[in-house]
Amino acid sequence: MPDILRIPPAPESPASFPARVRMRDGVRLAADVYLPGAPDEADATPGDTVLIRLPYDKSGVYCFIPQIAEYFARHGYRVVAQDVRGKFRSEGDALLFVNEVDDGHDTLEWIAQQPWSNGNVAMWGDSYYGYTQWAAAASGHPALKAIAPRVTGTGLGEPVRPDPATRTRRIEWGVTYMYPLTQFFENDALHWEPDWERRDFAAQAEEFMAEVGRRGLSYDQWYPHPVLLPRFPGGSPFAGRSVPTLHTIGWWDNCAPLSWADVAAIAAHPNWDAHHHLRIESIDHESFRLLEADEDRVPERSEQQILDLLPRTLDPAIAFFDVFVRGNGTAADLPKVVWSLAGTDELRTEPSWPPAGVRSVALRATSDGGLTARPGAAPEPATTLEWTHDPADLVPSSAPDAFSFLLARPDESPIGDRDDVLRFDAAAATADVDLAGPVSARVRVASDGPVMDCFVRLLDVAPDGTALRIARGQLQLRDATEPGVLEIDLGQLGYRLRTGHRLRVHVSSSDYPEFLPQPGTGADPWTWGETRPNRQQLVVGGADGLSLTLTVLEGDLP
Known part of the structure; x- marks a missing residue:
């Protein structure tokens, strides 16, 4: 058995005062309250509040909530940082997701009744404490005036459930x-x-x-017998009262597919879509940037590095809250979409996503390992390519920690040299090409095993041969001895492919340990057990050959 490191709650910040908030069932949740001004001269007059509900210790070093709270307080906001039910100083059971709607509502109700509150509350936070914002919004409490969820999604976390109506499922x-x-x-x-x-x-x-x-x-x-407990009383998190939202997504966030699923769901709910503001940054889940300075690309940020991180992390939310919570200005003063063109230091604004003027370009894989755009040209004859998925020799994940991909910023070119990875290369770009919008792949695959996982990665290959992953998608085919066509979503891109760089596609059947691998027998990967190598097939050329569809804003793909 490996060593277990137990991390108890850290000391509560001297800049705050503690509170215990009673929920409707009598459970008390621990909170720290920060008021503007020095602790001995705090401004306790009624004002606007920022609520942060998280499971990672409201007082701990990992999420540096005390520094975040003090930054909000310096901008005149009262701040309540709360351990969610069952975590650290809070009472109750540590049960993921299902209590956050009611607990969010009851916490908002408590804030609205405090003498230092004027009844207007915003929420902020990343990951699970982004999810708690969606949950509180779904409660319909009128005190919640705006939320700013980052790198998260309403579908965060739960295991993939099989859909008997389809042969495909997420990995x-x-x-x-x-x-x-x-x-x-x-x-x-x-x-x-x-x-x-x-x-x-x-x-x-x-x-x-x-x-x-x-x-x-x-x-x-x-596990092993799933009990499906409802997260949102209305079924959809967007079924009820809408809340103005500043929604931040990272181009390299491993949770970005969940964020983009929420963007699509919001687009189908006009009351939410009307004041949904999108911010897309060149960050991963832990807020490391693509163009991070070398001295800041470190696993443990110093106190000064944390303080330096706060303005770019919090200022957009403060500007948003100033409009929707404080009423300073109007929604028209805020762009609907702010996005980073990755590979540059440029931030752009748009009225919608993707930007106006984009066009779809299809790239087709060829049997000699090429990737070509030739619009209007007939595809080459269909050819079947094969490789072996060996559970004893899995394709390795490129980054040690998927949540901090840009900390490692790995070179994925060596992965393409493996016999169990298919590689396809486009010609080098003769001028810069700006990609902005969805990316997808269409593949026809089969296996001699009952279940086949198909991973598709899009890479930017520099003239020196190093390869940066810029998009990815994966999908599982069940009953895979019968060939099937997979439509694989690779997410969204906002990226500049530089002159002399080329696009590359990797196709494989594993990405371990970021994703659970197939044992080759159809058994549950979490249980493992007996294994068997599988022979995998993919078609190039013909009507169903591997193709990639990208969205181009400027320039021409070769």
Whole structure:
């Protein structure tokens, strides 16, 4: 059994005062309250409040909430930072997701009744504490005037459920079942890693729970017999009262597919879409930037680096809250879309996404490993390419931590040299090409095994041969002995392909340990067990050959 690092709550910030907020069922949730001014001269007159509800310790170093709260307070906001139910100093069970609507509502109600509150509340936060904003908004509480969720989604976290009506399904993240065994197991955070070489993850989970002497409520809710508890009383998080939203997505955030799914859902709800503002940055989940200075690309940020990070992280939200919470200006003063053209330092504004004037360009793979745009040209005859998926020799994930991809900013060119990765290269660009909008792939695949995972990665290859992943998608085909056509969403791009650079596509059947790998027998990857190599097939050429559709704003793909 690996070592278990237990992280209890950190001391509460001296810049705040503690509070215990009673929920409707009597459970008390711990909060820190920050008021503008020095602690001994705090401004307790009624004012606007920012609420942050998170499971990662409201007082801890990981999310540096005390520094964030003090930054908001310096801008005149009262701040309430709260441990969600069952975490750190809060009472109750550590049960993922399902209590956040009601607990968010009850916390908003408590804030509205405090003498230092004027009844107007905004919410801010990343990841799970972005999710708690969507949940609080779904409660319909009238005190919530604006939210600013970052790198998150309303569908965050739960395991992939099979859909018997289709042969395709999403591929499971490796971290999915680990989250309720680490961050959401009990009040404290328990940090440990399975032995990724063993791959009998379910057995290792049982060993872990035996070691700590208790079972995990959230884990047992999910595995092995899932109990589906509703997250949102209205079914959809966007079924009820809408809230002005500043929605931040990272081009390299591994949770970005969840964010983009929410963008699509919001577009179908006019009351939400009317005041949905999108901000797309060249960041990953941990807010590392593509063009990060070398001295700031470090796993543990210093106190000064954290303070330097605050303005670019919080100022957009403050400007948004000033309009929708304080009434300083109107919605027309704020752009609907602010986006980073990755590969440059440029921020652009648009009335909608994708930008006006874009066009779709299809690239077709060829049997000799090419990738070409030839519009109007007939495809070459269909050819079937093959490779072996060997559960004993999986394609490795490129970054040590998928949540901080840009910390490593890995060169993925060596992965394309493997025998179990198909590689397709376009010609070098003769001028800069700006890509802005959706990317998708269409593939016809089959396997001699019952389940086939198909990963498609789009890379920017520099003249020196190094390759940066700029888009990706993956999808699973069940009953894979019968060929199937997969429409794979690779997400969205806002990226400048420089002169002399080329696009490359990698196709593989594993990406481990970021995604759980197939044992080759159709068995549950979390359980593992017996394994068997599979022979995989992909078609190039013909009507169903591998093609990639990109959205081009400026320039021409070769």
